[in-house]
Amino acid sequence: MEEITDRCATLKLSVREDVEVTIHAPLTEDGPVLIGKFCTKSRINLEFVVRVLRTVWRVEHDFEVSDLGENKVMFLFQTKEDMEKLLLLSPWSFDKYLLILHKLVCGEVVKDIKFNRLPFWVQIHGLPTMCQTKEVGMNIDATLGEVEKVDANGKGFCLGSFLHIRVLLDVSLPLCRGRKV
Structure with missing residues (x-):
């Protein structure tokens, strides 16, 4: 094994192969x-x-x-x-x-x-009506992944029977069946 290591240590690039090429990132913004x-x-x-x-x-x-x-x-x-x-x-x-x-x-x-990450809309049921807010949604779903959006009105409340939140989930992990709030 040491013989192979010693042989590899002596390998070098030729002058022609050792030329560095500099590339410049495009000055335009990211494309679609x-x-x-x-x-x-x-x-x-x-x-x-x-x-x-x-x-x-x-x-x-x-x-x-x-x-x-x-x-x-x-x-x-x-x-x-x-x-x-x-x-x-x-x-x-x-x-x-x-x-x-x-x-x-x-x-x-x-x-x-x-x-491994994909956005999903998640529904949170069983919350008291006055707790169905954007702030509560950000706190709860931050335990699931990165919160992208909470479906709330201009005052920050979610009107309806559940809280609706868009979260980036790690799809390489199994889904959780629930959370204690």
Whole structure:
């Protein structure tokens, strides 16, 4: 084993191979790009998926799709509004498989993205009516994950029989059956 280690220690790049290349990040803001991952072990038929998603998503402008392998897909939109609409309406599924969408930011590498968080709307039942507030919702659902939004009116109250909250959940963990409040 030491012999192999010693041999590897002597390996060096040639002068031609050792040239550094400097890249500069684009000066523009982040583009309307989503990276999606289908949560299935079987290979998806991307042509069929795109045909169906074009009719289901109903975006105003067309979008381009690139296969990234390992059931990962890049969606390039013409407008940020179309991309934001899809993120707001998520989670999405296709053929009973969850589609996790991630907004790509400048400088991010696809292989480093962890597809484990997804926004879900959660209902909290059994709270006293006067406790169905935005503040209470933020406190309760912070135990589940990152709170994105609490469905409340301008005064911070949730009118109805339950509190409605959008939370980023870790889909790699099993769902909790409940919480004590």
